[in-house]
Amino acid sequence: MFTDFKLMDDRPVYIQVKDYMKRLITKGALQANQKLPSTRELGMLLNVSRNTVVAAYADLEEEDLIYVERGKGNFVTPSAVGVTDAEALQVSWQVDWKQHLNELARTAEEEDIMKRGIRSAQGMISFTSIAPDEKLFDMNNFRRAFLDRMSLEGDIVLNYGYAKGYKPLIDYLLRYMENKGVDLAGKDILITNGFTEGLDIVLSSLNKKHGRILCENPTHHTALKNFKLHGFAITGVDIEPDGISLQKLELALSQQAFDLAYLVPSYQNPTGIVMSHEKRIAAARLLARHGVPILEDGFNEELRYSGSHVAPLIACGGGSNSIIYAGSYSKILFPGLRVGWLLADKELIDYLVSVKRARTIHTSTLDQSVLYQYLHNGYFEKYLKRAKAEYKRKYELAVQCCHSFIPCQRLSGDGGLHLFLEFEKEFDTRALLDSCRDKGVIFTPGTIFYTDGGGSNTMRLGFSRVADEDIIKGTKRIGEAVLQMM
Structure with a gap:
């Protein structure tokens, strides 16, 4: 011993x-x-x-x-x-937990791409991530913001907080959304643990009158997974170079009734497409006419590298209360903080606050307060300029390399942290992935983003955390593998 x-x-x-x-x-x-x-x-x-x-x-x-x-x-x-x-053996009992799991747990496990996704070995060039590059994180100013907030009210922010959120942060975000052109009359904010909790709270609160959700096709895999977990059937509407197809949207709305429409109008995941201002207004009108509320995912909205600002859908609705906006700084700032928000009708937010309180009590007050201090001190604007300059440079390099090395049929991505490639209909990007893995390169095949089992000829390339030399080498290797398969 x-x-x-x-x-x-x-x-x-x-x-x-x-x-x-x-x-x-x-x-x-x-x-x-x-x-x-x-x-x-x-x-x-x-x-x-x-x-x-x-x-x-x-x-x-x-x-x-x-x-x-x-x-x-x-x-x-x-x-x-x-x-x-010896005593433990006397009470030993092995439970077959699979027999005790419900459909939600089984679906979550089946849809868990972190378990079944592409593993990155040491030395491999990985285009699978669309997270921000931690090398750009503004550590010194974040440390200052932390010390500032702790010196002001450390005893408060380390205690229990409010389910609705930290008021100074809520007030800041209301002004932030107002600056995007949003009419705040009759609206309020709920702070969440990132986008995913916000989506889950909304889906948990919806009355499944029709049991069906409408979205773009392809769309965010996490959203698709959560729709399935909550038992919703999914109808996907194809995307055009300037956003969702209005003709196909109108057709879908005329054929079925929906409880919710989920749209990602800016730097859409996975296509990277930005929906035009005209389409945003037309889509909002169509959905309003058919009585379908909208959940707008403000994904990557800040990562605009060129062109003019396009107002979010919720700003196109004027005084309407039919649009819920889900926001987050995760893809541009610090995803480890897990702070997001829902901006919606005050009455709806009041109900969502109660759902939030029953589930997680509140989002970390420490995280919220430090984020508020960082934003309040003006550090975010300085960081955003530096980060956008770096991501724009990487974006332009990635686009140039794809055009030079990869013989794809179509390349989309107007900004953000990823590109989307489409090949001929019969091309198989999962087979391409197997070939590329042998060459030390991995990416995300597009099938996980489609609502109808399609996308076998598509792929997403995340470049945010890939070094310049690896962007060049990686796209070259992918291009070589594509040519070998043609």
């Missing part, structure tokens, strides 16, 4: 000794009322100082894991001793 203790460099030694002894006690390796080695003896056995053991024993006594008998030593508290292996 005591021979398997190993020290780690980055943790106080006395805590490591305490945790080690605690494991021995709670796992039953040390028996009730068993006398422990003296502080000097245990120090020698574990190769640590006697003072370290004294501090560890003091903590164990405070946690009532050991007790002291003056003049005799330290002993194991009987109530702290864990169940022995």
Whole structure:
């Protein structure tokens, strides 16, 4: 005994000794009322100082894991001793958990592309991610924002917060959305744990009168997964170079009734297409005429590299309360913060706040407050200029390389952090992926984004976290593999 203790460099030694002894006690390796080695003896056995053991024993006594008998030593508290292996065998029972899982859990596992997706080995060029490049993160100013907020109200932001969100951040986001041209009359904001929780809360709250959702085809895989988890049937409407096909949208609306329309008008995932201003107004009118509310995903809205600003759908609706806007800074700022928001009709937000409170109580107040301070200090505007310049450069390099090396039929992507490639109808990008993997390159085949099982001839290339030389090498290798398959 005591021979398997190993020290780690980055943790106080006395805590490591305490945790080690605690494991021995709670796992039953040390028996009730068993006398422990003296502080000097245990120090020698574990190769640590006697003072370290004294501090560890003091903590164990405070946690009532050991007790002291003056003049005799330290002993194991009987109530702290864990169940022995022999005792555990007597109550052993193996549950077949698959038989206890519901349809939601099964669907979530089936649709989990992180488990079934493309694995990136060391040294491989990966175009699968569309997350921001952490090398661009504004660490110094974020640290300043954190210290500023903690000095002002650290005792408050480390306590429970409000389900609706941190008020200074809500007020900031309301002004932020107003600057995008949104009429805020009758609207309010709910802070969420990123876009995904916002989507889940909305879907959980909807009355499934028709049980069907309308969206673009292809569209965001996470959204498709959540529609399925909530039991909605999905109708996809094809996308044209300037956004959703209005003709096919009108046809779908005339054939079926829908509970919700989910649209990604800016730098659409996966196509990267920006819906034109004219189409935004026409699509909003069509959906309003058929009584279908809209959930607008403000995905990558800030990553405009050229052209004029296009107002979000929710700004096209004027005083209408039929559009819900889901926003997030995850794709441009710090996705690790997991802060997003829903902007919608006040009455709806009031209900969504109650759903949020019942599920997660509130989004981390610390994260919200630090994000607010970062935004309030003006750091975001400076960071955005620098990040956009870098991503624009990478975007232009990626577009140039695709045109030079990959013989595709169509390339789309008006900005953002990814490009979308289409080949001839009979081309198979999953077979292409197998070939490219052997060449040390991976990407995302387009099939996961389609509502109708299509897209086998498409692929998404995320370039945000790929070095320049790897963008060049990777696209060359993909192009070589395409030519070999043609």
